Amino acid sequence: MSTFAAVRTPWPALVGARSAGEKPCAPFVSCPAAHGLHRTHVRSTRLGRPLLAVSSDVLSGKKPLGSNSSPSDHAVVRREEALVLYEDMVLGRVFEDMCAQMYYRGKMFGFVHLYNGQEAVSTGFIKLLETRDSVVSTYRDHVHALSKGVPAGAVMAELFGKATGCCRGQGGSMHMFSAPHNLLGGFAFIGEGIPVATGAAFSSKYRHEVLKESNPNGLDVTVAFFGDGTCNNGQFFECLNMAQLWKLPIVFVVENNLWAIGMSHLRATSDPEIWKKGPAFGMPGVHVDGMDVLKVREVAMEAIGRARSGEGPTLVECETYRFRGHSLADPDELRKPDEKAHYAARDPIMTLKKYILENSLASEIELKAIEKKIDELIEDAVEFADSSPHPPRSQLLENVFADPKGFGIGPDGKYRCEDPKFTEGTAQV
Incomplete structure (x- = not known):
């Protein structure tokens, strides 16, 4: 039986039991649907706030996600897989750091939103997808494009507004698109991408059931990424309803970085536990530590597997944190220094690196070789973008x-x- 088997009734009773005065948000605790659920006390890693939460047998026999455990406490990954994850996360981080340099040198124009700190979410989901699967992103889309296989040079050239960009220089930072990679676009307005993703999932289902274009390996899966600021948007609720009604092969991934520009998530919604909106429509809802790629990957494997086998959608809330301001034009003065330091200490790349070294999956020399390769790749991407022509009139x-x-x-x-x-x-x- 699937870990995420959706049963509506137990959710309110299990989640509603809190002691007086406790905040409703349950950071870093996996909350799949009813199969195997049990109530457990854990301590939140969000500045040590105590809470009552729900965990499941996704992590049975392991420490709850709210503990201060390292990935080695709960996940097993092979050497090859670990190195792919590490390389992809380093690629995203180095690329975004270079974007900041190029922006301040006047090579890029308009708003540029960087993904630093959130790499575990993109890597944890997208590296499990096949080429035929689709990804829909937001205005913070560079790293999603890279994880899906769009060449770094094509993404950088797009940011430079050059003809060799993945959208021929017409999309820019917020509108990455690549048909060959089934990257269905970044979207500047929040919530815009969710109906597109739902439509892509409907297309997969329609081709399978009506046109009989069956694939022996299952349905094409769509993963829709969006932020916490989107989750009070009407399109979000409408698409959750349609996806569950028609059992569409889609995974809704909330990258909850706790801030919608300068608005704290806790101040913007009546119930900050976004994952609970899934069970409200009859679909599984999951809350996972978005700063840990192995935890994200574990949940992603189940959610993608459900979608591919025809079991329907899943809502996954990945609690993460962006290390930079909302955009490169944002001085980032609203977030408190101790909050930033708290999450910086949980850098997802350093967490994975520690796991790899402690479990002898690779040596420090091998990891440095990966980092050097990525540095050279990004330098080549900048050179390619800078030397590329502008689009013709x-x-x-x-x-x-x-x-x-x-x-x-x-x-x-x-x-x-x-x-x-x-x-x-x-x-x-």
């Missing part, structure tokens, strides 16, 4: 007009319009 009006007839470039290189009613203001762009 002819690209400016592509994909804008349904009927482009009448629009073209004159002999002087300026855009010209043959239709007189459009002449004023658009004869030259």
Whole structure:
């Protein structure tokens, strides 16, 4: 029986039992649906706040996620898998650090939102996906693209606004897209990507059940990433309902980094436990430590497996933390220094590195070789992006007009319009 077998009734009774004065949020505690649930007292790692929470047999026989355990206490991973995870997380971190440098040197324009600190979520989910599976992201999308296999040079070139970017320089930081990798886009407005992801999952189900395009390895899976600030948005609830109603092969992944720009998650919602919104629709809801890639991966394997086998959607709340401001234009003055220090000490990359070394999966020399390889890869990506050409002027009006007839470039290189009613203001762009 699946660990996440969805049963509605036990949820309110189990989760509602709290002592007076306790906060409702249960950080770093896995809360799958009813199978194997038992009530347990744990101590939160969020600044030591005590709480009553629920854990499950996802981690049976192991320390609860709220403890100060290391990954070696609860997870087993082979050498090859551990090195893939480590390399992908280092790739995301080094890429984003380089983005900050390039932004402040004037190589990038507009808003740039970095992913530092949240790498365990992207890596933990996306490295379990197949090429045929889809990913839908947010405006914080660079690392999701990298994890899905989009070359670092193509992502960097897109950030530079160059023709060699994955969107030919037209998407920029917040709109990464790659059809060959089934990266279905980053979305600037919160909640926008969730209906797209739900539609992709519906397409997979429709092709399987109606068009009979069956795959012996199961359904194509869609993973939708979004933040805590999205979870009071109407599209979120509508899509959860449709996904569960039609048993769509989708995993909804909440990257709860505790802050929606400058608004604390605890101040923005009547019930901060986002995972509980899943069981409200009859689907499993899970809360996991998003600073630990092995814990994320363990939950992701179950959720993706459920989706692929036709068991339907799962809502996973990954509690994580961004190490930088909301964007590179944000001075990040609202979050308290002790809060930042608390999460910085739980750096997901350092946690995995410690696990690898303690379990003799690789040596320090081998890990440094990976880091050196990534450094060189990112330097090459910057050189590629910087030397790439800007998009041609002819690209400016592509994909804008349904009927482009009448629009073209004159002999002087300026855009010209043959239709007189459009002449004023658009004869030259």
